[in-house]
Amino acid sequence: MNISFLKEYIKHPTSIGAVAPSSKYLAENMMKPIDFNNCNCIVEYGAGTGIFTSELIKRRKKDTKLLIIEKNEKFYNMLMQKFGKLENVFIINGDAQKLKSYLSYYNIPAVNYIVSGLPFASLPSEISNRILYVTRRILAESKGKFITFQYTLFKKGLFERFFNIRDISTTIRNIPPAFVLTMTPKMKRKKH
Helix, strand or coil: CCHHHHHHHHHCHHHHCCCCCCCHHHHHHHHCCCCHHHCCEEEEECCCCCHHHHHHHHHCCCCCEEEEEECCHHHHHHHHHHHCCCCCEEEEECCHHHHHHHHHHCCCCCCCEEEECCCCCCCCHHHHHHHHHHHHHHHHHHCCEEEEEECCCCCHHHHHHHEEEEEEEEECCCCCCEEEEEEEECCCCCCC
16 A cells, blocks of 8 residues: 555545555556557646556657646655656646646647546546546647546546547456546537
8 A cells, every 4th residue: 555645645535536546457558549659749637656657658759748747746746756857758736727838838739648547536527627628629639539547437428528438448456446438539510
């Protein structure tokens, strides 16, 4: 059991959403939908202790930019210690709702994948809606994919308002077991 993770969960249960870090099996499932050979930028929401971040760094091409957004200051500091000196890795102590301004700041024109560890089941609905709205807009421009995991499919309907769900897989070897959802943005219908 990761004690510092558990302490942060107790302090911020709605923004952390799990009592233990993700397993390597869940990290593996989160990476499957990503075509690392044809990828210029990946964004990660809610990186936590960096389980997915490590895998993204291991698998990406050197010139693929990684934009890591973590709101929790303790986790942000851990991520900076582990990955802060790496080339083309930008770690932000911030909020996924502000993705557009972060991309602009780092002069990143398009995003191919957004990988999320955010607990949508426990986030306030207005925050979830804003994050998903921004995510859809960014990915619609590049026809990118949104990959997230959830412990229940309770928010499936919310995701379907913004995205087409292309795949749902289950990772049993995780505490608790988790669903990985791979989605593409719903395009706005043009008015005639």
